[in-house]
Amino acid sequence: MVRKIIRINEELCNGCGLCAEACHEGAIGMVDGKARLLREDYCDGLGDCLPACPTGAISFEEREAPAYDEAAVLAAKAKKNAPLPCGCPGTAAKAIIRNDNAAAPAPAISRLSQWPVQIKLAPVNAPYFNGADLLIAADCTAYAYGRFHEDLIRGRITLIGCPKLDEGDYAEKLTQIISLNDIRSITTARMEVPCCGGIENAVKRAVQASGKLIPQQVVIISTDGKILR
Secondary structure, X not given: OEEEEEEEOOOOOOOOOHHHHHOOOOOEEEEOOEEEEOOHHHOOOOOOOOOOOOOOOEEEEEEEOOOOOHHHHHHHHHHXXXXXXXXXXHHOOOOOOOOOOOOOOOOOOOOOOOOOOEOOOOOOOOHHHOOOEEEEEEOOXXXXXXXXXXXXXXXXXXXXXXXXXXXXXXXXXXXXXXXXXOOOEXXXXXXXXXXXXXXXXXXXXXXHHHOOOOOEEEEEEOOOOOEOO
């Protein structure tokens, strides 16, 4: 089948191994000091490894490749006594203890200034994009971070999506939005889990494809609701 899969440029690879660490599926390994795609059927095409590479040695390509074999990935992880049965750190179960006796905050109000918010539903030529400060957020971020509306949505046009569960790649749609409108800045909000790297990577590729120089920042939120960066 023809599908999206990563490509590693060995000439650009510096052998740091960060991509192999970021690939929670185990598709990438180090061979003779270089990163290699060891199992094409282990590559899910989400690109968690792309933002981890400091030299830009990893890219996407569309080509003939075996289908992603999730069952094989899970079996390999079980054999290695992997602690997470699905292969994704984002599903690690944990309880978060809150102080419910703390003084209640003032009632919050929505800071959302446009609709729709889903990346796939937003019209690329909507008038609110012109002159906008854009927030592109993984949808879990709004649930994890309590001041999401005040600190991130307020004053921005908001687009959301889930790079792991949504089908397709956001980069093409985001490229259209950025190319057709006067976007002043872009803030990408993602969770700390590796699969959220897909949305960060999509934004970077979209800006690059647009040919525009736009100020960007990335906000990383922990699973217990703290801003890590």
